[in-house]
Amino acid sequence: MTAAKSKRQRRAGRGALWMIALIFVLSAAVRLASGTGAAIARELSDLSQGTLDDAPASENFCRSDEETGTLVRALVSREKEVREKELMIAQKMKAVELGKAEVLENLAALEEAEQRLAATMTRSQTAAEDDLSKLTAVYEAMKPKEAAALFEAMSPEFAAGFLGRMRSDAAGAILAGLTPETAYTVSVILAGRNAAAPRE
Secondary structure: OHHHHHHHHHHHHHHHHHHHHHHHHHHHHHHHHHHHHHHHHHHHHHHHHHHHHHHHHHHHHHHHHHHHHHHHHHHHHHHHHHHHHHHHHHHHHHHHHHHHHHHHHHHHHHHHHHHHHHHHHHHHHHHHHHHHHHHHHHHHHOOHHHHHHHHHHOOHHHHHHHHHHOOHHHHHHHHHOOOHHHHHHHHHHHHHHHHHOOOO
16 A cells, blocks of 8 residues: 555656646747747848838938048048148248258358458558558668657657657657657657556
8 A cells, every 4th residue: 555655656746747847848938939039020120120221321321422522522622732832831941941051151151251351451460560560660770860850740649659669769869859749749648558558
């Protein structure tokens, strides 16, 4: 009795397991079926919306072509303007470079002229100094009376310049031959020059 009872209980347990398994399988099948249907329905919906959207897309595409054409024309025009400006800038830069080269050339010529002028002035000063030295030597070699007559005719500043360059004995002899007024004026000028000279 207990063996038959346990057999029946086993069969009932197996039947319940089979029922639960069957419910799981049916549930999965329903989910798969409903998911597939939904996916197919979604795909069909997308396709139908795609065909409906084709017309506006083509209009947009045509509009984009027109806009693109306008944009391309604007870019070409802008590129042309940029090239013209670049050409103008290049020409101006070339003119600036030519001007710069000309200025540098003129500057070099000016520096060369300054050097020549400085050399000429140096030569002139040297020549003038040589001439003054020679003339001073001539006055020193003259007889004091003759030299005094010449110095009397000179301006006092000029006479003082020569007397200041002469040997003291020759200058004293010529100064003694001058009139007292001229001798005094020349002496004052010589004293003023000596007073202005720097002392060590």
